[in-house]
Amino acid sequence: MKEKIIFDYESAKKRFRAHFEEFKRQFSDVAIESIPIDENDNLFIDIIRIFKDKPKTLIFTIGEHGVEGIFGSFIMEVFIQEILPMLNLEDTSIILVHPINPFGMKYLERTNKNNVDLNRNFLNSWDNIFKNTAYLSLRDVFEKSGSVENLVVERIKYYKDVLKILIQGKTKLVKNALLIGQYESPNGLYYGGKDYEKETLLMIKLFENAFKISKQVVHIDIHTGYGPKDTMSVVNSHLFVEDSKTFEKEINYSPVVKSENSEFYSMSGDMIDYLYTLRNEKFRDTKLYSASFEFGILGDSILNEIEALFRAIINNRLRFYGSKNDKIKQYVKKLYLEAFCPTSEESVKKMYSQFKRAILGILKKEGLISNKNL
Incomplete structure (x- = not known):
């Protein structure tokens, strides 16, 4: 494990962007897009695409909750250095998003500049929002x-x-x-907003384009904070059809839970749930697997x-x-x-190993990696 945690947004951004030059030397079709969220504050969502218009698309995202992007950037580095070289890229496009919420990553906040929790902002409809x-x-x-x-x-x-x-x-x-989130108090905790945020609209467009192009979409989103200490949980949507225990056996990894109160917790405006609803309503012919990897930090x-x-x-x-x-x-x-980022080398090593085991199991199951590459 040669990767290191970088604790500031600017340095992590510089490291991520440097991969573009590396990828240009490795692949024939690579592009980078830096989308400004606040140019005066030097805040950008950076997106690197490796190949396009392929039948399969793998999307890897971090930092939806900005402060979680600190450890998320480390995990992104692990993915780039150790997982990406194993992928079957003949029929697969790769999209790397770093981070979804640059304001929160820079200023160590979960929310964006408007204090909106972006993972409560992906509502399928803004009509009749529930009152918490x-x-x-x-x-x-x-x-x-x-x-x-x-x-x-x-x-x-x-x-x-x-x-x-x-x-x-x-x-x-x-x-x-x-x-679950709340939509009444703009200065409060877990505030979901009054309409789609700029970052949310960007991600919705990215997901829709992937559905239009590919027949299979796999999406992994990195989160930290909740769950058993030093343990990475694979969190599937409550809309995911397979039960958690069966899925654990299929990917040879545990724990796997669903985003419902009986296994994890329910939430309104969740990005993963939005993605499944979008597929179910508009892109039924596209195969989808989308999940959050949640790294427990303080403990449960x-x-x-x-x-x-x-x-x-x-x-x-x-x-x-x-x-x-x-x-x-x-x-x-x-x-x-320290509620969102591990403070000991032992914790980092443990969750590094868990991440590799889980993602390799999932990518093998989804046909994006073959046994010969393991």
Whole structure:
């Protein structure tokens, strides 16, 4: 494993773009497109395409939740260096997207410049958006006003809120209030927006073009943060037809879960779900497999989830109200980053191995890689 985690957006962008020159020496048909999200801030979604108009298309995306793109960029590098050379490229186009949310990756936020969680923004329709009453009932816990003055004091106040929630038996309500997404509070957590964001529209166009050209589309999207510590979960859409245990055997990897409360969690406006609905409604003749690879960082115990929520709340407060001084700001950002990026070499090595095992199993199953290349 020679790849390294790069902790800033500009350096990761430079590394990714450098692959274009390498690919030009290897392949006869390569293109790069840098789509500006904010040119004044030097924010771009970079897309590298290797071959086009092939019957199969493999799309690899990172950084839909910007801060998750830090580790996602490392995984992208693993894919480029170690997986791409194994692919059957005679009939397959490759599309690499780095990152979907450059603002969030640069400023270590999950959301984009408008505080929109892009993985709650892929609604199939903006008519009759559901009202997240659970979120609104706990809004005073999730959204605090005023600058961050003292983290010790803030933790004490937060744990008092948590204790109150536990006593009232509202633990499940918290999970449902947050993870499904909300569309009422623009400055809140997991905000899904009021319409499609620029980044979302770009990805929708990319997916539609892939469906129009290819008879088979495989899409892998990298996420970090949720799930068992140091464990990569393959998260299939609830619209995916195969059950998780059968799929585990087929790809020789576990855990595999579906995006539903009984196995993982449900969400509104999910990109993977949107992709399946798009295929089902407009491109039924195209074979699709799309999944998220979710790398668990802090862990999924109750204490770990309580800590993860604290970091989300305090970071959101920092974003909108600032902090007493730069030292507090830097510490909050460090805490937040470490909720989405592994801090030990042992953790990185473990999830590196898991990623390789899972993606090779999936690509073999989908016919994009043969035994002779393994």
